[in-house]
Amino acid sequence: MDNAPPEDLQAELPASEAKPILRDVTDWLLLVAILGLLPMIALHCVDLWYRTDLKFFPILFLVPLFSLRKGKLASHTQKLRSQFTVGLFAAGGVGALLSALYFSPWLALLAGTLCAIGWLLQRFGQLEWYQLVSWTLPLWVAMLLPISDAADLTRWLETETARATSTLLDISSIPQLAANDLVHLRSGPISANLVCRDVGNPYLLLTLVLLMSMWTKRIVSVTVMTLLTIPLWAWLAAVSHFFLGCYLLEAQEKNIFAGYRNVASQAGVLVVVLGSIWCMQYAIQVLLSPFTAYSTTASGVHKFFNWAVLWPGKDPLRKRRSLTDDELAKRIGNVVGNKYPLVILGVAGLLLAIGGGYAIVRISNDREFERMMPLSFPIDDENTALAGTDLADPFNGMKQVNFEAFHRTESAYSEQYEFRWTYLADRQRITIQVDLPRRGYYRIEEFYETPVNELSDLRSSTSRIDD
Numbered sequence: 116m117d118n119a120p121p122e123d124l125q126a127e128l129p130a131s132e133a134k135p136i137l138r139d140v141t142d143w144l145l146l147v148a149i150l151g152l153l154p155m156i157a158l159h160c161v162d163l164w165y166r167t168d169l170k171f172f173p174i175l176f177l178v179p180l181f182s183l184r185k186g187k188l189a190s191h192t193q194k195l196r197s198q199f200t201v202g203l204f205a206a207g208g209v210g211a212l213l214s215a216l217y218f219s220p221w222l223a224l225l226a227g228t229l230c231a232i233g234w235l236l237q238r239f240g241q242l243e244w245y246q247l248v249s250w251t252l253p254l255w256v257a258m259l260l261p262i263s264d265a266a267d268l269t270r271w272l273e274t275e276t277a278r279a280t281s282t283l284l285d286i287s288s289i290p291q292l293a294a295n296d297l298v299h300l301r302s303g304p305i306s307a308n309l310v311c312r313d314v315g316n317p318y319l320l321l322t323l324v325l326l327m328s329m330w331t332k333r334i335v336s337v338t339v340m341t342l343l344t345i346p347l348w349a350w351l352a353a354v355s356h357f358f359l360g361c362y363l364l365e366a367q368e369k370n371i372f373a374g375y376r377n378v379a380s381q382a383g384v385l386v387v388v389l390g391s392i393w394c395m396q397y398a399i400q401v402l403l404s405p406f407t408a409y410s411t412t413a414s415g416v417h418k419f420f421n422w423a424v425l426w427p428g429k430d431p432l433r434k435r436r437s438l439t440d441d442e443l444a445k446r447i448g449n450v451v452g453n454k455y456p457l458v459i460l461g462v463a464g465l466l467l468a469i470g471g472g473y474a475i476v477r478i479s480n481d482r483e484f485e486r487m488m489p490l491s492f493p494i495d496d497e498n499t500a501l502a503g504t505d506l507a508d509p510f511n512g513m514k515q516v517n518f519e520a521f522h523r524t525e526s527a528y529s530e531q532y533e534f535r536w537t538y539l540a541d542r543q544r545i546t547i548q549v550d551l552p553r554r555g556y557y558r559i560e561e562f563y564e565t566p567v568n569e570l571s572d573l574r575s576s577t578s579r580i581d582d
Contacts, residue, residue, distance in 0.1 A: 141237045144464050148230040151471020152223045159220030162262040168316040169260050175253040182250035191240025201456045203233030208466030215474040228254045245427045273307040276353040283358045289365050309372045310356040314381035317349035337399050352388045513538035
């Protein structure tokens with residue numbers, strides 16, 4: 116995204132030579148923010164890595180770093196811009212402290228993003244604010260990525276995909292029955308997660324569309340319109356892929372959902388969707404291209420249209436005159452370096468340091484190998500635990516002799532549950548164990564949680580009973 120007008124039409128404000136790196140107070144504040152927030156942000160990244168569909172998220176952190184190569188350190192003379200810098204660092208300091216108090220990695224990422232924007236506004240003074248904010252858009256997308264199934268909108272997409280595919284199969288006279296995210300065919304049930312996960316993940320589509328918009332420098336209005344239509348594009352792609360796969364499976368007995376063929380078909384659908392979105396963006400940009408000339412009767416309408424389309428950029432047809440020395444003297448007001456803003460920045464740095472230190476203490480305590488303690492609350496509390504009856508007795512000829520439930524509170528927002536069934540068979544003791552980690556307000560379900568009837572994925576141990 117780039118709304119910058121042509122260079123020859125920009126009004127260049129005189130600016131002094133930028134201070135070298137680590138010679139400005141905001142450089143040190145950013146360094147403190149990175150060191151203080153890095154442990155909590157790393158914890159957030161660990162949670163995202165457990166989500167097998169979101170392993171692309173490192174791209175969202177690398178793109179802002181590469182974007183720095185587009186700019187050059189320069190000072191500025193805008194008082195309001197410096198005030199925003201102070202305010203963003205102050206908000207980042209408060210966010211860092213709250214992230215440690217509430218053990219929220221998401222808040223730490225938000226605080227780090229605010230500090231990054233504040234630093235960019237201060238140190239890249241010759242670039243417009245919206246250009247600098249656009250560099251951090253991948254970080255905002257990273258904050259939208261879910262760390263649990265409960266917060267994952269892909270579940271809704273799977274249900275709607277199965278429902279729409281069922282309707283299309285009815286029209287095609289193919290017998291089927293849709294239930295939740297499943298479509299029951301004559302060959303067996305097919306889940307919509309085959310097309311809504313992995314490469315077909317809607318969050319991956321959102322990321323790629325955002326990066327494509329940044330690469331092609333689409334104007335803000337076009338980018339916003341495109342991002343708002345991502346759910347529709349994801350639904351169209353999933354329904355098309357799922358219907359085609361089900362139709363081929365029933366009509367021609369060709370299974371494109373198996374193994375590498377599913378990944379290849381998902382990649383093909385993704386390429387087609389990205390190409391369609393690019394064409395849509397190009398068409399919208401042509402339709403919304405600003406007027407290149409004003410008529411004598413409707414210049415006001417033209418100016419308003421250009422302003423609405425190009426916002427927050429400037430109309431390239433409206434030349435801005437250079438400021439006189441007197442006007443420039445009135446506008447010079449870089450508050451970073453004055454007394455009171457320095458106090459606020461100092462307090463922000465102190466909050467960042469305190470929040471970072473407290474977060475390190477909590478993380479180190481939460482990650483220690485603590486002894487599992489028996490549950491002190493009912494087994495069915497909040498549907499978090501399992502019960503001994505969840506596995507049959509007898510089970511595959513084995514008799515259940517014991518069931519144990521353990522609970523460890525790592526922090527106010529991080530808990531660990533462990534459940535063990537002990538069976539007896541042919542003088543051997545069989546132990547089946549299930550671990551259910553939980554962090555934040557939702558369980559981290561997809562990576563850890565396994566249905567108890569899928570014994571092939573459960574950890575088990577066997578010990579022989581002596582006579």
